Amino acid sequence: MSPIYIPRRQFIRGAIATAAFGATSQLWVGCTEQSPTNTANTGSPNTAGSPTAALLTIGFIYVGPKDDFGYSQAHYEGEQAIAKLPSIKTVSEASVAETATVQETMLSMINQDKVSALFPTSFGYFDPHILKVAADNPKVQFFHCGGMYTEGKHPKNIGSYYGYIDEAEYIAGVVAGLTSKSGKLGFVAAKPIPQVVRNINSYTLGARSVNPKATVQVIFTGDWSVPVKEAEAANSMVDQGVDVLTCHVDSPKVVMETAEKRKIFCTGYHANQSKLAPNGYLTGAEWDWTSVYTQYMEWLKAGKSVTDGGIPHLLRGGLKEKFCKVSPFGSAVSAATKKEAETVMAKFMDGSMVIYAGEMKDNNGKVVIAKGKEYKQTDLDLEKMDWFVEGVIGSVKS
C-alpha cells in the first residue's frame, strides 16, 4: 500500500473539481481584465526627433474598486484620460482603506514607482495620512480631493481640489421634478455631513423650482457603502409612493438597480449609471475630473509646483469650470423637460444662477437665509450646512 491511500474514484472526482474550479474562475471571480495603466506612451508622435519633458509618473489611490459605478470610477475615468497624454505615466491602486495601509501605499509609490505627484482620491485620506506622508516627503506633491487645505496649517506640498457638484444636482432635481408623476422624490444618503446635506438641498431646490409641491424624502444609511441598507431604503421609499430615486453614497449601483427593478425613475450621482437602468435613468450629476486632471498635468509638465504656489493650493469650480457635468438625458425625459433643463444650465454657464438666496426656510419653518442675502457657491458658510430646506422630509440629526 502506498503511504497516502486515496481511492481512485475520489482522486478522479477531486481532479475534475479542481480543473473546473480553475477553468471557470474567470466567470465567478468578478475580475475585469484591466489593461495595466502603467504602460508608458512610447513612440508618441507629437515630437519628431529629440524627446521633450521627462516621463512624469503620477500615482492614484482609490478607496473603492475602479468599476464601482460611483466615486472611485469617476476618478478612474479622469486617470484614464490623462494616462493617454504624452510623457505621463500613471500607477494606481484601488480598494485602499483609510488606515495605515494608505500610508504604506503612498510610500511604496514614492519609493518604488518614483511618482512626482500623488492623487489620493478619498476624502478620509487627508487627516492624518496625507499630512504625515507629505510632511516626510517634501519633494512629492500631493493633491487631495476635498478642499481641506488650510494655509499655514498644512505642509506646503499639498494642494486641494473639489467641485460644486450640487449645481449638477440642482439640474437633476429640475428634471426629476418635471418627470415625477407623484411629486415624491427619494434620496438615499450615507451620512449627514455638509457635502451630502448640500446635495440634498440643491436637488430639492431644483425640483421645487419647477414643482413647488415636490417633496424629497431622505433616508440615511449610516455609512458610505452598505449595499443591503441602501437596497432596503430604496425599496421602502418606493413602497411609499416615491417615483424618482437618487442617492449620495460611494457606489450608486444598488440604488439605480433597485429603481430599475421597481420600474421607477432614477437620477445618478458620481458617474454615469445609465447602463444599469436603461429605462429609468433620467440624468445624473457627474464629476468631470478629466478637465481638472488635464489642467494639473499641464502645470506639472511645465515644471510648476504647488509648494511655491505655482500651482494654486485650492482649486474649486462647478459646471462652468467643468469640474462636474450633467449626464446625457435618458429616453424617458420629455422634450419640454430637456428644454427647461438646458435653460437652467445656460444660467449656470453665464454665472447668473444663485441656488442659495434669501428668503429660505428650513423644513422646520425657521428662516436660515435672510431675505435679500445671496450665497455664492464659493462661500465658506455653505460648507457648514446643517439644515434641510423646506420640502425635505427628514432630519439632519438622524
Add this chain to the structure above:
Amino acid sequence: MIAYQPLQNSYKHMINLRDRWRSTSENIFIPIGAVIASLVVFGIFCAMQGKNPLAIYGTIYQSAFGNSFSWQGTLIRSAPLMLTSLCTALPAMLGLTIIGNEGALIVGGLGAIAMGLAVASLPPVMVQMAMAMAGLIAGGLWIMFVGAIKYYRGVNETISSLLMNYIAIALLNTLVEGVMRDPSSLNKPSSFPLTAVNMLQSIPNSRVHYGLIYGLVACAIAYFLIQRTTFGFAVRTVGGNIRAAKIAGLPVGKLTLIVTFLGGSCAGLAGMVEVAAIHGSANASLNADYGYSGILVAFIARQNPLVAVLVAVLMGGILSSGSALQRSFGLPDATVLLFQGIVFLAILFSESLYGRLDFFKDREPEVKIDASASAV
C-alpha cells in the same frame, strides 16, 4: 507491508525530541506545504489571466519580505492582527468561540480616546499608560459581558459577540457624530484629536509603531499563561471537558469571566493602538475589519498565540503583496482577497492530513537484542 512498529500512544510522554521529531515536524511541514500548494494554485490563476507566475512570485516575495522597507510594511499591517487574534484564541482555550474582536477593538478605541482627552495635561508617558488601561478595560468588559451571559444564561457566545460588533459600530457612529464630535471635522466626523506628543511613537529607525511590541508581548504572555501556569491548565481543562472540570471543582464561572476579559482586553488594546498610533482621534475609520481578520488569524493558527504571530506576519505579507500586484501587473484589486482565500483554504484543507501521513508517524525506538539473550 508495514516494516516498523508505530509508536504506542502510552509511550509518548516518555520519549525525547530525538524520537519525536517526526510528529513535531508535521506541524511545520504541513502548513509550509499548504502555503506552497496555494502559491501554485494562485500561479495557475495568474497564468490564466495572462501574467507570468514566476514574475508574480518574485513580486510577492519582494514586496512582502524582500527588503527592510517591505518588512516594515508587512509588520505595520500585521501588528493589529496579533492583538485581535488573541480575542478569539484565548476564549477558544475555554471551548468558547468568540468573534467579537471588532466590537472590542472599537470600544477599546473609544475608551482610549476618551481617556486620552480627559488626562491630556499629564506627562505623555502617563497619558499613554492611561489610554492603554482604558482600552484594555473597555475591551475587556465588552467581551466579559459576552462570557457572563454565556455562563449565567446560556446565550450562545458566537452569536452574541457577533451582534455586539454591530452595537459597537453603531455606538461609535453615534458618539463620533454626536456627543464627541469635533465641530471642525466637518466632512469626516471625528472626535477631538490627541496632541502629537501623546500619540504612540514609532520604534526608532523604522516606521513601525510600538503597537507591534504590544502584540508580541501579549502573544508571549498569552502562551505562557495558557500553557505553563496552573491557571492555564484549569482553563484548558474546562475547554477539554466542562463537566469533568465542574466535577473536579474548578470555578468555571470565574474562569469564563477572567478569560473573556483578557481576550477582550487584547482587542481593546489593539483599538487603543489604532487610535493613538495611526489616527490620533476616533472616527469611522476605526472600523477597518482588523477584528474579522484577527478571527481568521486565530483559526489558522489553531488558537496557539505564538503561531498566531507567524500567521499574522504571513497575512501582513499577503496584504502588502496585494498592493504591489495591483500596481505592477495591473491585476484587479480583488486579487489579494483571492490569494488570501486560496492560502487559508489550503491551510484549512491541510488540517485533514494531520495524523494521516505515515512519514510523520513516530516509530518505536529500536531495541538492540543481545545475541546471548535467551528466549526465557
